[in-house]
Amino acid sequence: MNPIGLLIHGPEVIDEGEAEETIETLKGAGFKVEAALGGITGKTAVIDAGMRHVIDISKDLKPSEVMEDFLKRGVDFILLVNHAKTEESGFIFGEGVLRNFIDRVGAKDNLSFVQLEYSSRIIIRWLLKPEPMHETIYRKVTGVFRGFEARKPPELKSRYKKDTHSNLVYREIRGVHPDEKIVVDGVVIGMSSRENKDNRITLVAKEGKVVKIIGGTLIKHNLEKLPPLDLEKEMIKTASVIRRTKPKKIGTDEVSRKGKGKKKACFFYTVEHLFPKLEAMYTEDADIAVAVTIGDDTTSIAGDILKRFGIRMIGITDGDADGLIAGIESGALWEYEKFLPPDSVIIRLKPESDDIIGKKVKEEIFRGGEEIELDGDVEKQFEDLKQRILDLAEEDIIGVLSSTTAKDEVV
Numbered sequence: 001m002n003p004i005g006l007l008i009h010g011p012e013v014i015d016e017g018e019a020e021e022t023i024e025t026l027k028g029a030g031f032k033v034e035a036a037l038g039g040i041t042g043k044t045a046v047i048d049a050g051m052r053h054v055i056d057i058s059k060d061l062k063p064s065e066v067m068e069d070f071l072k073r074g075v076d077f078i079l080l081v082n083h084a085k086t087e088e089s090g091f092i093f094g095e096g097v098l099r100n101f102i103d104r105v106g107a108k109d110n111l112s113f114v115q116l117e118y119s120s121r122i123i124i125r126w127l128l129k130p131e132p133m134h135e136t137i138y139r140k141v142t143g144v145f146r147g148f149e150a151r152k153p154p155e156l157k158s159r160y161k162k163d164t165h166s167n168l169v170y171r172e173i174r175g176v177h178p179d180e181k182i183v184v185d186g187v188v189i190g191m192s193s194r195e196n197k198d199n200r201i202t203l204v205a206k207e208g209k210v211v212k213i214i215g216g217t218l219i220k221h222n223l224e225k226l227p228p229l230d231l232e233k234e235m236i237k238t239a240s241v242i243r244r245t246k247p248k249k250i251g252t253d254e255v256s257r258k259g260k261g262k263k264k265a266c267f268f269y270t271v272e273h274l275f276p277k278l279e280a281m282y283t284e285d286a287d288i289a290v291a292v293t294i295g296d297d298t299t300s301i302a303g304d305i306l307k308r309f310g311i312r313m314i315g316i317t318d319g320d321a322d323g324l325i326a327g328i329e330s331g332a333l334w335e336y337e338k339f340l341p342p343d344s345v346i347i348r349l350k351p352e353s354d355d356i357i358g359k360k361v362k363e364e365i366f367r368g369g370e371e372i373e374l375d376g377d378v379e380k381q382f383e384d385l386k387q388r389i390l391d392l393a394e395e396d397i398i399g400v401l402s403s404t405t406a407k408d409e410v411v
Contacts, residue, residue, distance in 0.1 A: 002032075002077065004026060004031050004079055005035075005067075005077065006026075006033055007080045009042065013042075013082060014049050014051065015048070015049070026141075026144070036055065036061075036069070039062060040275055060275055063100075067111070070111075078112065078113050081118070082094070083118040087120035090115070093175075100233060109130065112128045112138065114127075116148065123142055125153065160231065160232040166206075168205070170203070171203045173202070175199055176192045176215070178192055178196045179194050180192045180238045181239060182201065182216060183239065184236055185234075190217055190218045190219050191217050196215050198215075200215060201214060203236070205229060208227075210229065265374055267361070268291060268298060269295065271302050275305075278309060286373065289311070289312065292314045292366075294354055294361070296319065296320055302315070303315065303341060303344070306341045312343050313340070314347070315346040318349045318353045319333075320352070333348045333401050336401055342403055345386060345400060345401065348397070350398055360393075364392065
């Protein structure tokens, strides 16, 4: 029998011990299990729980892409393990994952897809491969998860429309609560309206750019951080914070190998590609010694990740945090102290300056790319890099926070 493919999503099922419970329950029932994380928001939770060698976080794949990866490897019974905000959100998420998979692969008769939704402890039978063995597996799964109620899924419907006359495209997002952030590729592009009573918004785009949010407000300057979007296929998230649960402990994972001589600095506008860079250190001949991050949310989220890997950070912020991570409330510089890796620094600039300085840093220091090699003593290279950034930003700096002083130093 092929193993069951566990598609783990989000930090909640990991922080609450539900992913571990699922794995142990299935193994106790005699199943072989392969577990992989879909999306990036649960990766730090996997590290915190010490489950990196149980749940694969090495790939930077969306949930529907994890399904495709499982199928390519012959794993055709896939169990989505999720803990949504509400039961409705759970149904919406499962539907979205399956629809994205079908839109890209189209092979819905080649696999079984069942959702174990911990928010309301239900099992959703989205697809079942027409084979007796898969029916047997499904019955056995529902039997060992006796506290879960089997529920029928709704009919799959497209939430995407295109107006050929205006060239506008529309994407409806359901299960949205009032005052939630709307996130695309790690970038907060807007907020749902406080008066939003029907729990849905509609994104409107033209030529790959979001131009309006029906039922919400667009944050226009954040859109500059995104490449052209395919609104039909984008995985769009809505949340107050990206991690609603708290870990029992903060884990560490020292990826960096002391024997490697080459070191490099990496540049990040978003955290979407941070983990692939970290994973690449296993096979590449150079370690990341410094991460330079641009933007308040990127800096706080990246810092929360990087401190688990013992990697220094130089963060460039201007105080306009969208509050995606718990602990950033007013955006005051001192709030970032808890997200600072050892021997790191955050530079606070005048409002609306971080993107401008970020472009200068990328062009003048990183030569238009995202990596530079650090020659010689890393400590000296870090200080030189920091000083070059301070020189570029000199006229806009209003404060610096260093993890070595752990206090706000007004410049």
